[in-house]
Each structure stands twice: as C-alpha cells, then as structure tokens.
Amino acid sequence: MKFIRVNTLTNEITEAAAASEYADLGGRGLTSSIISKEVHPRAYALGADNKLVLAPGLLTGTSAPCSGRLSVGAKSPLTGTIKESNVGGLAGQYLAGHGITALIFEGKPEREKCRILVISQNEIKLEDKNSLRGLGNYAVVEELQREYGSQNVILSVGPAGEMGAAVASIAGTDMEGRPSRHAGRGGLGSVLASKGIKAIVIAKPANPFVEAANARQFKESAMEFARSLNESKKALRNYGTAVLVNSVNGVGGLPTRNFSTGHNEEALHFCGERLHELCQERGGATGHPCSRGCAIRCSNVYHDEDGNYVTSGLEFETIVLLGSNCGLNNLDEIAKLDRLCDDLGIDTMEMGVTLGVTMEAGLMPFGDYTMMCEAIESVAKGTQLGKVLGQGATVTGKILGVERVPAVKGQGMSAYDPRALKGTGVTYATSTMGADHTSGNALPGRGGLDCHKPDGQVKLSQELQTMTMVCDMLGICIFVGPLPENMPVMTTLFNSFGDRQAVPEDLMAMANKILSIETRFNHAAGITQNDLPRFFRTEPLPNNNLVFDVDEEELKQINFYC
Amino acid sequence: MKFIRVNTLTNEITEAAAASEYADLGGRGLTSSIISKEVHPRAYALGADNKLVLAPGLLTGTSAPCSGRLSVGAKSPLTGTIKESNVGGLAGQYLAGHGITALIFEGKPEREKCRILVISQNEIKLEDKNSLRGLGNYAVVEELQREYGSQNVILSVGPAGEMGAAVASIAGTDMEGRPSRHAGRGGLGSVLASKGIKAIVIAKPANPFVEAANARQFKESAMEFARSLNESKKALRNYGTAVLVNSVNGVGGLPTRNFSTGHNEEALHFCGERLHELCQERGGATGHPCSRGCAIRCSNVYHDEDGNYVTSGLEFETIVLLGSNCGLNNLDEIAKLDRLCDDLGIDTMEMGVTLGVTMEAGLMPFGDYTMMCEAIESVAKGTQLGKVLGQGATVTGKILGVERVPAVKGQGMSAYDPRALKGTGVTYATSTMGADHTSGNALPGRGGLDCHKPDGQVKLSQELQTMTMVCDMLGICIFVGPLPENMPVMTTLFNSFGDRQAVPEDLMAMANKILSIETRFNHAAGITQNDLPRFFRTEPLPNNNLVFDVDEEELKQINFYC
Secondary structure, three states, X not given: OEEEEEEOOXXXXXXXXXXXXXXXXXXXXXXHHHHHHHOOOOOOOOOOOOOXXXXXXXXXXXXXXXXXXXXXXXXXXXXXXXXXEEEOOOHHHHHHHOOEEEEEEEOOOOOOOOEEEEEOOOOEEEEEOHHHOOOOHHHHHHHHHHHHOOOOEEEEOOHHHXXXXXXXXXXXXXXXXXXXXXXXXXXXHHHHHHOOEEEEEEOOOOOOOOOOOOHHHHHHHXXXXXXXXXXXXXXXXXHHHXXXXXXHHHOOOOXXXXXXXXXXXXXXXXXXXXXXXXXXXXXXXXXXOOOOOOOOOXXXXXXXXXXXXEEEOOOHHHHHHHHHHHOOOOHHHHHXXXXXXXXXXXXXXXXXXXXXXXXXXXXXXXXXXXXXXXXXXXXXXXXXXXXXXXXXXXXXXXXXXOOOOXXXXXXXXXXXXXXXXXXXXXXXXXXXXXXXXXHOOOOOOHHHOOOOXXXXXXXXXXXXXXXXXXXXHHXXXXXXXXXXXXXXXXXXXXXXXXXXXXXXXXXXXXXXXXXXXHHHHHHHOOEOXXXXXXXXXXXXXXXXXXXXXXXXXXXXXXXXXX | OEEEEEEOOOOOEEEEEOOHHHOOOOHHHHHHHHHHHHOOOOOOOOOOOOOEEEEEOOOOOOOOXXXXXXXXXXXXXXOOOEEEEEEOOOHHHHHHHOOEEEEXXXXXXXXXXXXXXXEOOOOEEEEEOHHHOOOOHHHHHHHHHHHHOOOOEXXXXXXXXXXXXXXXXXXXXXXXXXXXXXXOOOOHHHHHHHOOEEEEEEOOOOOOOOOOOOHHHHHHHHHHHHHHHHHHOHHHHHHOHHHHHXXXXXXXXXXXXXXXXXXXXXXXXXXXXXXXXXXXXXXXXXXXXXXXXXOOOOEEEEEOOOOOEEEEOOOHHHHHHHHHHHOOOXXXXXXXHHHHHHHHOEOHHHHHHHHHHHHHOXXXXXXXXXXXXXXXXXXXXXXXXXXXXXXXXXHHHHHHOOOOOXXXXXXXXXXXXXXXXXXXXXXXXXXXXXXXXXXXXXOOOHHHOOOOOOOOHHHHHHHHHHHHHHHHHHOOOHHHOXXXXXXXXXXXXXXXXXXXXXXXXXXXXXXXXXXXXXXXHHHXXXXXXXXXXXXXXXXXXXXOOOOOOOOHHHHOOOOOOO
C-alpha cells in the first residue's frame, strides 16, 4: 500500500508505505479513514487544514467486473460533513496500476496557483500551468492530451472550482478521453482548486492490470460475476440509467418543478426509451462502458440532431434534476446543460436542485433553457448571483427566502421524491453524506417492500447503507446492486485478491466501522440532522397524496456510531 | 397568567389562561417553553409553523429595579436554533400592565400583508395598515403615534424584516417614544413580518404597576436592591456600556478589522469617556434610562455636532462591531450607522460582523463609511448583495469564500474576542443561542479568574449561563450582574411577588430546566456545534499571542441536557 502525499504549500511530494491501521482498506474506506484521522472536523473546507484524498477501491485496477471506481474524499465545503464522492472513468484504474493506494493533497499555497500534477511511470511532479487558468474541462483535456499524449487519463477542475463554488466537481476522462465522468457531489472540485491544482495527468501504467494473489479463484469469480451482470443488467445497458425515468415516474416519485409533484406527464420525452432511440438515430451510443471491464455498460454518448457529439453519460439524475425538476422536458436541451456543467466543472445534481429552488423563488421561470444556461455560466464567472447559486440549494434557498428546499445536511436531493420512495428517503435523512441516493438507494421493489409504505424502510436503508459501503470500499460500481445476493461473490473477490479468509459478515462489519468513523466526524463537526426537511412530512405529493411518514423515532434506530 | 394568541391566517384573537405547566414561568422561561412545546424543531422559520412569542419577565411591570425586560422568542431564521432576544424599553412593562403573560403570533397569511396589532385597555385588534409598508421604524412610530397618541408604546419591524432578512430586529420604543431599543439577535423581525405584522401598538395600561402579593417584603427588597445598584453602577451610568471599550481593549480582546487583532490604538476616539464628553458637549445625555425604574441608566442620547438628535442607546457592541471591527473609529459615523440600522430594523451586531467579513473578502475597504451605509441600505432594499448580507455573517462568509468568520451556530460574535476573554468564548461555543454574550458574559476579572487563562472558564461560563437565565426569566436586566451575590435578592423579589418560598437554588434549577429545554430543541433540529470556529484555536491574536485554548473535551462538560 503506497501513499503519495503532495504538500501544495512546499511542493514536496513524498511516498510512504501506509500505516498498518489502513491494511485491507481502499476506496471510501480509505478516504474516510484518512480524512477522519488527519483533518479536524471543524477545519475550513477550503483552507490549509483540509486534505483531499483520492483512493482507488481495493479491487480497482483488477479485472473484477465493474471495479473501476475511484473515491475522492475531503471535508466538504457544501455540507461541512466528511464527504466521499465516487467516480468512474479510468482514473481509478490508472492510479491503482501505478500502485498508488492513496493520493493525498495537503496544505495550501499562499497565493492562488494553477498547477498540474503529472504522474508518469517513474516520476510524480508538480508543474505550473497558468495557461489552463479559467479553462473548461474539455479545453483542459485537449491541451493536456496534446502535450502529454491522448493515452493519459486526466482529472481536472473547471472554472466553477477555481471560483470556490460548493457545487464544483472533479472531472475525469472516460475511455474515449472525454472529461465526462465527475466526482460531482460535495464541492470537492473547489477543495482541489483551493490547493492550486487544476489537473492531474496520469500516464497509462506499464502493467495495466493489478494481479490477484489467488489468481485462479479470482478469475473464476470475476468471470461468473461478469456473466451474471451481463445477463441481468440488459435494461440498464439498453436505456442507460434513464431507464429509471418511467419506473420512478410510475411510482409517482419523479421530482418535477422543485419537488412540487412526483409525476411528470411529459416523461416520454426524456425517458430511457427515448434516449435510446435518439442515441441510435443520431450515431451516438448506448451500452457504453465508462471504464475498463464494465459488465453493465450503462453509459451513453449523446449526439445532437446533426449527429455531433454533445455529451456522454447523460444520466437519470441529470435528466430529472436539471430537466423535470426545472420544468424542462426537452432531452436535447438537457443534454446541452449536462455538457455545459461537465465543461464548467459543476455537479449537475446540486445545480438542478439549486435552479429548481431559484425558479420557485421567481428569479426565472420553470423551463427557461436560456436563463438556465446563463445561471450556470454565472457560477463559473463568479458573478454576484453566481456566487450564491454556486453555494448550492440550501444557501440559495435561505437567501431567496424559499421554504421548499429539498436538501439534507446542506446537500440537494437526488432524483427520487422521498414521499414516494421512502427507503431512499430514510437514506437521505440518515446518511453521513446528506441527501444522497448513492449512500443506499431503495429503488421500487427493493427488499420486497412497497416503496409507498413506511414499513421496513428503516431496516432496508440501514442494510443498503452498509452494503453500499462494501461496494465503495472495494471500488465496485453500486449498479451491480448493493444486495445480500452479491455479498458472497464480492467477498470471494476480496479474499482471492489479498489471499484472505473473510466471510460476507466481515466485510459488512468493516463497512459499519467506516460508517461509524464518518458519523463521529460529522458529530464532532456539530452536524447531526437526521430527518428530512419538514415539508416532506406536511405537504402531500399532489399526484398520490403521499407524505414522508417514516416514524421520527424509528429513524433514530439508524445509528452507525459505535 | 393570560395568553393572547393571534392567528395571523384567520385573524382570530383568543385569550386563555395559561396551562398549569407554565406556572412561575416568565420571560425567556416562557418563550422557550412555549416554542419548544408548540413549534417543530425543523419548522421553516419564516413559515406558518413557526410562532413568535412575546413574554414580559416575571417581575416586569413591577417596581423592582431594572425589571423592564421583554423576551421575544421563536425559532430563529438566522441560527435555526430556538432563540430568545431580550429587549428593554417600555413594551414589556406595558404588556405586563395589561396582564398579558404571553402574546403569541401563530400561522401565516396566505399573501403578504401589512397589519398592526392594537392593544388597548379593553380590546385587542388587528388592522390593515398598508401605508406603513416599507417604512423605517422612525417613520412608523411617527405615524402610529400621530394616530394613536404618543403615550402608546410601539414595537415595529423595519424594511429589513419585510425583506425576510435574518439580521432583522424588532424595534421597541423607549421612554421618549423613540424606536431605539431592539430585540436584535436572531432575525426575529423577519419572523414577525412573515406573519404580516408590521407593528404592535400598546396603550399605556390603566394600572401602571403590577402589584406584588407580599407588597411590604417586595418594596423593601426592591428599594435595597435599587440603592445598591445606584451605588455600584456609576461607571455604566456615566459612560454607558461603552465603558467597556477601554477595559476590553486593555485585555487585548477588542474585535478590530474582522477579529484580526484585539487591540485598537484608536480606541480613545470611541471609548466611554469620549462618548460621555460628546454627549455632554452637544446636549445629548448619559445616565439615560431605557425603561421605567432603571437603577443603572446605562443608556445615552447621542447628538451630532450641530446638537441634533442622532440615536439613542449607542452601545458598546454597536460601537465595536460596526466600528472597530469594520475599521471605523469615528464615533459620529458609528452613531449614524446605529441610527440607520435602528431605522431599517437591523441588528447592529450581526450587521457589524457581516460587514467585517465582507471587508475581509475585499468587497469594500475597511473603514469606508459611505460603502457601509450603502451596504446596510441594500439589506433593506433587498438587492442581490443585500439579500446575501441580510443572511448574516456565516452565509455571507460562505458565499464570499472567507475563512475567518467569527460566528457560532450561524450567529455573529459579540464584541469580545474569545482568545482574550476565554469565559465568554466558552459561552459563545456552548450557548443554546450561538455566539451570544448575553447568554453568560465573563467580563475581565469575573469569577476572580484571569480571562487570558483557560483555567476555570468552563465552570464560570456554566454558572453565568444559569444565572443569566434567572435574570431572563425574571425580566431583570443582566447589567445588574448575573452573579451569586445577586441571587438572594432576586429570589426574595420572586417570592414576594408571588407569595412563594423559593431559595436561590430553586431558581437556578428552574433556569437549568429551561436551558435543557432549549438544548433539546436544538438537538432535535440537528444543531449541536459546541466549539468556536477553528481559526480561534490556530491563529493567535497578534497583540498578545493568545489563542482560544480551553480544552475541547472540557467544553463538553457544559451540557444542560437533562
């Protein structure tokens, strides 16, 4: 296990073996452990005392299916909590290929800087690169690929991050070298930018695959897992994550016009089937993998009417939050907003929730594409309005005097209305990350429960949060399903990779320990909110008359503090 | 005990005896008990579910010295915590004179309204008064006194409150009928305005004094207490609260240029002695009482060079936070800023801290009086910048990317740097109200401690917080001193007023129970922060090299949750 530390004040780069306490940890397990140990819970998120940690999952870089995930961790400027933002693309696999277990950015330069970190086979160095200042991610990647070669993977921060926006993402290139994969949540792009780092260039490692200790057992399990995913995930492959549009709209939980209703009658214009059709017609693609060895391939490449590339990885969350939630139902316009956010380095989800709140306040009409573009650009420009919107939905709602702000712990909600999808609502309320579906998403039918009913949702969410953490530690994409039936194969992969003897319960216990570490950090930061904004309990969804009615006392049962 | 409830949606006004659980409660004891019982901790502060409660202290309206205080309580739009803001002037005494124990505003009109509540001897009624919309407090008082007579006391909200600003105060008239006394902290002005109430007109009660049950014992104690205060508080009487300028500057804890240093070399231009001199020279006044029966009389009347009235009650906190902390050392300019804030209905303290942060961000130079006026006016106008500043220092600091934000639980700090005044620092960190000196102020020398040293400060703060609550329950001004030596006379007054047999420990126990109620409310709202912003521990004051070094674990000993 190799830790690389980049001191962004002194420019020193040091390499050291990890302390023994970090053995068997990877991904979110590692980012949260390091942040918890090395960052004060009340540190200023954009200050010298915060750190930004990149850690591939334990299996990232191996040939295990869907194991391309990279965890990015820091104290979040958006939520003030500990934060892990999880991203696909090739960065995680390349870092793992270089044997880097954790890449840790520390300190802060005394004045603003614009530098890149270049990781090649034999060297890691910081370089000033003022020519990149203020550039969008697409231009950054173009310039760096020209200079360093197109086989390099690039992580980068757009102008929103340079402005210190709490909605700023870190972009990572995909298999085609496009900055289309984003560690979006929690404003971690601004943490990296605050340390004077605009981009990280990672050379293709000499040995592309990390080898398992028990290679035969690993290969057998991996192949069997891949076969099963290949078979069971056809809908995701065909329609992308947008396959969820009809399903979530069907249960009446599709956020529409700032969560004022859960049913959008125009959903046929932006559902997975429509996305598939347009991608096929225009020479785009569905069934596109975001990283090497993906057995699901839920990504897509979206072209415009003239057949020109617009964006890649047009996801359910983006479509619903920047689209339906903002009263915008035109998929072409949504795709252009996705591209704009990707280029400027903005989390499409937080931006969508923020714009929904802004529209509710009357600053712009719902569905006004042109004004949405201007508003998004204002964040990157750092105008007065842009500085407000750049702080996300909660702060924007405070300033504009909006009561209906769908956010928890300062983070805007994902694209599932918790009144109709109550298990996900429990996760929003209790997760260490704020309103975050990737902490434990109870999709319709999950756990055999009726998502409209409160019964059993607390237990389901707790289990999902634990199993999601298992995925996040291993670097396995949660789209494989953070489900009991997948725990045995994950455990086998974990065991054969490191020649270990764990049973699934051991991995679950490790996961709960990390959740406890995250919870302690948040408590020490003074952040304990464990419920949804009040209006979800008092204002029924007009389409199905549902409120969030999971018992407040029962929510308290979810307590990872141990 | 009489509760008046004003339903601001239906316009119903009801009168009822208080439930027995509220017996022996007044002031903050009553506001916090009612809010805790009737308002959900996660209610939207400017929504229909929040309530605003006005409760005179238990002794308010009697002839006890310094007993003119009125508690105003609600869930705060600034902090999200339970909040009590405490105000002098005549409003409390008049409400008590009408036998009103608590005046409770509930609900919220469907559309914006501008109404007044008129309390006369025999009637309480709501009236539309659109002519007052957008008016400053001085104009509101002028118009209402013209219509209802100058003997009425008026509570009112300025345009900042109408804009929903979290820095909005509720103004109350003083003995001369000027809106110079403010329930400033926590944005309660915007809560009242959100309910469509611009002002409350309170007729002079037929029986001006509330009589004690044991009149002889009451009178004796009250007279003895008054004599003692008259004797011991001469400095406050002569120099106003500004007497603290030299003392706090002397211990190196006078907030200067956004808490970047604790010593201001220009303090002679705005210290109590200078204030006294100018008040004398120009026909103003010191030794001015803010309410009937004050034995201290620390207020003042400040005139300009031409002898014209500028403002009244130019206080230490205002002078330091809008002055020194903003790099402004000219007392005439500070007085005009005080008048401007009083007129627009803005908390001078939160505004001063917010402007200090704004200056640190470089939006305006330190000490620029003209830009300060414009910035303050922008809050009342609701411009884009004004909406940001109107949310106070914490939100402004987030948006402007400032690390040094002197605030706790969303509330800007009072005019004592906690690195030099460590007991007050403990109170800032642990109080249920956020960074609030009126929750327990450890002035230099208090408790026989060295305010520069951490030793004993936790215990001192805890005792001060309890004894301050005793004052706040009784309606006694904290300037009498929330000290052990004053507890016996307060207990005697409490006993003789209600024919009770309490000992001081009983009052302290009641106080701790209310602190526990407040703590529970905050915890249920997800607010538990119990420490100062990190920079107070890491960045020494340049003038004395002090940091805030009270042990973090020791701070946890302050826990009123019981």
